[in-house]
Each structure stands twice: as C-alpha cells, then as structure tokens.
Amino acid sequence: NAGVTQTPKFRILKIGQSMTLQCTQDMNHNYMYWYRQDPGMGLKLIYYSVGAGITDKGEVPNGYNVSRSTTEDFPLRLELAAPSQTSVYFCASSIFGGGSVGSGANVLTFGAGSRLTVL
Amino acid sequence: TQLLEQSPQFLSIQEGENLTVYCNSSSVFSSLQWYRQEPGEGPVLLVTVVTGGEVKKLKRLTFQFGDARKDSSLHITAAQPGDTGLYLCAGAAGKLIFGQGTTLQVKP
Numbered sequence: 749n750a751g752v753t754q755t756p757k758f759r760i761l762k763i764g765q766s767m768t769l770q771c772t773q774d775m776n777h778n779y780m781y782w783y784r785q786d787p788g789m790g791l792k793l794i795y796y797s798v799g800a801g802i803t804d805k806g807e808v809p810n811g812y813n814v815s816r817s818t819t820e821d822f823p824l825r826l827e828l829a830a831p832s833q834t835s836v837y838f839c840a841s842s843i844f845g846g847g848s849v850g851s852g853a854n855v856l857t858f859g860a861g862s863r864l865t866v867l
Numbered sequence: 868t869q870l871l872e873q874s875p876q877f878l879s880i881q882e883g884e885n886l887t888v889y890c891n892s893s894s895v896f897s898s899l900q901w902y903r904q905e906p907g908e909g910p911v912l913l914v915t916v917v918t919g920g921e922v923k924k925l926k927r928l929t930f931q932f933g934d935a936r937k938d939s940s941l942h943i944t945a946a947q948p949g950d951t952g953l954y955l956c957a958g959a960a961g962k963l964i965f966g967q968g969t970t971l972q973v974k975p
Contacts, residue, residue, distance in 0.1 A: 752909075783965075788876060790955060790967040791910075806962075838909050854898070854959060858909025 750774050754839050754859035761829040761866045769824040769862050771839030779842045780822040781806075781856070782814065784835040791838065797822055829866045837862045870894075871958050873966035880946055881974050888941045888969045890956035897959045899932055899939045904953040904968075946973045 752773045761767055773780065778799045783791040783806075793806030797816040811833055813825045822841075826833055840856040871892045880886055890899070898917045902910035914923050916932035916939060923930045927950075929942040939956055951973050956966040 788967055790871075790873075791957075791965040793962065796962070840909070854963070855900075855912050855915070856902075856910075856963065858911070860908055 752859040771822045773841040777841035781840045782824045783838045834866045871966035877970045879972040891938045900957045902955040948973045
C-alpha cells in the first residue's frame with residue numbers, strides 16, 4: 749500500500765500565483781487533513797474532511813480552499829499565494845476522527861510533505 | 868485556545884545519554900500521542916496513551932501520561948544516533964492539538 753501520497757514535493761511560487769497541492773490515500777480512510785508546519789511551531793490544522801463531500805475549517809484556513817469529491821482525494825488549493833504561505837504542507841488521513849478516544853484508533857498517517865516557497 | 872507546550876525545543880546530546888521531553892497543557896485530553904518525524908518525511912506515530920497515569924514502553928523509549936491527563940513525558944534511555952529527529956506530542960480534544968516539537972540530535 750502506498751499510504752498517503754502528496755505531490756509535488758517541492759514548488760516555488762511567485763506572489764499572487766495559484767496552485768493545488770494534491771493528496772491521495774489508498775487506505776479507505778474517511779478522515780483527511782491538511783496541516784502546515786513552520787519551524788518551531790509544530791503542526792497547524794488548515795482544513796479537514798470527515799468524508800466525501802464534507803469539509804471544515806481548521807485553525808489557519810485563510811488563503812486556502814479544499815474539496816473532497818472522492819474518499820481517496822483531498823486537494824488543497826492556494827489562491828493568490830503570499831510569502832506567509834511559505835511552509836511545509838502535510839496531508840494526513842485516519843480511520844476515525846483525530847480527536848477520538850481510543851488507543852491507536854485515531855492514528856494519523858501522514859504523507860511525506862510538500863515544501864512550498866512563495867517569493 | 869488549547870495549547871500544548873513542549874520542552875525543551877532543542878536538545879543535543881552524546882550517544883548513551885538519557886533524556887526526557889515534556890509535553891504540558893492546562894487542558895485535559897482524552898488521549899495523547901507521540902510522533903517522530905525525520906527530515907523530509909511526515910510524522911510517524913510512536914505511541915498513544917489513554918489512561919491517566921499510564922506508562923508505555925517501546926524498547927528504550929518510555930512514555931507516561933499524567934494522572935490528570937494534562938501532561939505527558941517521553942524518556943529515552945541510552946540514546947542512539949538513530950533516535951535523532953523531531954518529536955511531536957499531540958493531544959486529542961475534539962481534534963488533535965500538536966505541540967511545537969522537540970528537535971533531538973544524538974551525536975555518535
């Protein structure tokens with residue numbers, strides 16, 4: 749199994765450009781997430797989805813959009829890229845919700861990350 | 868806003884030394900997870916602790932969940948260079964809240 753696959757791995761954007769980060773998982777997980785990781789800041793949740801057709805905002809959604817047309821795919825779109833969006837982006841998925849109780853039940857499987865630089 | 872504070876943020880030690888990483892909050896979590904992340908990769912789950920006071924061991928790593936389920940610690944005995952990486956704690960409270968991470972460097 750491939751797990752969670754993100755593309756591209758690296759990308760440089762100019763201010764004002766748009767792009768889509770792709771994420772696909774082959775584990776039939778209902779829950780999918782997008783995080784951004786900045787040095788010394790841990791992981792911040794951008795958007796998440798509890799199933800196909802359902803998405804919701806996380807802690808830092810401004811400047812981003814998502815869609816979930818299938819169980820497998822959860823793309824993240826950046827409109828009008830800004831330098832503040834320079835970061836490493838991680839897609840993740842889980843069987844149950846990330847906040848669920850249960851030993852091991854809410855394990856997040858992460859992709860390898862996409863490093864985005866906005867100049 | 869729920870926060871998880873990890874300390875220290877950076878730790879550089881020699882092979883064979885012991886270390887402890889702390890994860891503290893004023894909030895109560897239903898469970899707490901520890902992840903390890905290597906450069907260029909996503910975080911990988913090490914352990915989930917659910918019960919207050921719970922202790923779990925994973926080879927040389929010992930994880931403890933505080934009695935009040937507000938804090939946790941990760942203790943590594945006789946650290947190896949292979950333990951080098953970023954360690955993240957994450958508390959479950961409706962959704963997962965991540966700490967800012969502890970970067971561990973173990974020198975041979």
